[in-house]
Amino acid sequence: NAGVTQTPKFQVLKTGQSMTLQCAQDMNHNSMYWYRQDPGMGLRLIYYSASEGTTDKGEVPNGYNVSRLNKREFSLRLESAAPSQTSVYFCASIGRQGYSNQPQHFGDGTRLSIL
Amino acid sequence: TQLLEQSPQFLSIQEGENLTVYCNSSSVFSSLQWYRQEPGEGPVLLVTVVTGGEVKKLKRLTFQFGDARKDSSLHITAAQPGDTGLYLCAGALSSGTYKYIFGTGTRLKVLA
Numbered sequence: 001n002a003g004v005t006q007t008p009k010f011q012v013l014k015t016g017q018s019m020t021l022q023c024a025q026d027m028n029h030n031s032m033y034w035y036r037q038d039p040g041m042g043l044r045l046i047y048y049s050a051s052e053g054t055t056d057k058g059e060v061p062n063g064y065n066v067s068r069l070n071k072r073e074f075s076l077r078l079e080s081a082a083p084s085q086t087s088v089y090f091c092a093s094i095g096r097q098g099y100s101n102q103p104q105h106f107g108d109g110t111r112l113s114i115l
Numbered sequence: 116t117q118l119l120e121q122s123p124q125f126l127s128i129q130e131g132e133n134l135t136v137y138c139n140s141s142s143v144f145s146s147l148q149w150y151r152q153e154p155g156e157g158p159v160l161l162v163t164v165v166t167g168g169e170v171k172k173l174k175r176l177t178f179q180f181g182d183a184r185k186d187s188s189l190h191i192t193a194a195q196p197g198d199t200g201l202y203l204c205a206g207a208l209s210s211g212t213y214k215y216i217f218g219t220g221t222r223l224k225v226l227a
Contacts, residue, residue: 004157031213033215035217040124040219040220041219041220042119042121042203042217042218042219042220043158043203043205043217044217045214045215045216045217048213048214050213056213058214090157090158092157094213103148103160103163104148104150104158104160104205104215106157106158106159107157108155108156108157109155109156109157
């Protein structure tokens with residue numbers, strides 16, 4: 001029962017390096033999300049994809065890009081990493097479009113440190 | 116801009132005590148969810164409340180949605196060490212939205 005799978009689990013980058021965080025779900029969900037979690041801040045939405053082929057900005061999109069590769073996969077890219085992007089990144093998915101009472105299913109996170 | 120404030124931010128109590136966590140906003144939500152997160156894992160849904168004034172119970176946990184749908188509370192009766200974790204509320208601003216606003220979180224530690 002995989003659910004939402006994120007890779008890698010841990011990563012250390014130097015300032016200015018680029019990388020892509022991968023997320024895949026096997027629940028045939030329509031909507032997918034990328035959040036970052038920082039101490040005392042809860043989770044903040046970076047980008048989301050309501051359905052395959054669409055992406056939209058969340059609260060904190062600056063410095064990030066996303067790709068909804070297909071229905072299963074939603075990747076997050078840091079083009080030029082900055083220390084302020086040190087965080088734990090979570091991917092989530094929801095099954096039914098437009099139903100706000102549906103549960104979000106989360107992956108276990110990617111812990112990213114930017115030196 | 117953080118629209119959902121949770122209080123308290125930290126809570127350390129003895130096993131058997133009761134506690135209440137609050138989630139407050141000036142915005143109206145079409146629904147509000149509560150999640151629990153354990154170290155090294157993603158949040159897991161506990162409950163969703165949709166109707167103003169709604170009360171839901173999950174064993175020793177009682178969730179309430181405010182009448183005006185701007186606030187919510189989580190009450191735990193006779194807390195146990197297994198209740199330890201980070202509790203997060205998340206609100207949906209409209210019924211057709213795909214976006215959720217998360218609260219700042221309450222870190223609970225229950226001591227045996």
